[in-house]
Amino acid sequence: MQLKFGWRRALWRIGLADPQRFWRVPGALPVIDRAVATCSGYDTLFDANGVHHHLFDPHSGHSAENHRSVTVLASSTTVADALSTGISALPPEDARAAQIS
DSSP, X not given: XXXXXXXEXXXXXXEEOOSSSXXXXXXXXXXXXXXXXXXXXXXXXXXXXXXXOSXXXXXXXXXXXXXXXXEEEESXXXXXXXXXXXHTTSOHHHHHHTOOO
């Protein structure tokens, strides 16, 4: 979907929160004609001890702990969401290799 204002495409500046201090937004991502999805477990803890979140590592069965937050730009929201969720369970070296242009 393309959002237009008049004859120009809209430029969105998407704030990227610091996953350790999520009230801080140290940077913004300029986006035109792309979808953005961020996946993180730091604000979705669901157990009594505050340890486990909704993103699971399929190899261990435990909450994924490789990344505090993963943000993906893609051609659609569905693709961005799927990739950010999947990449969140990858080891850092595999996540970096997953960059697709």
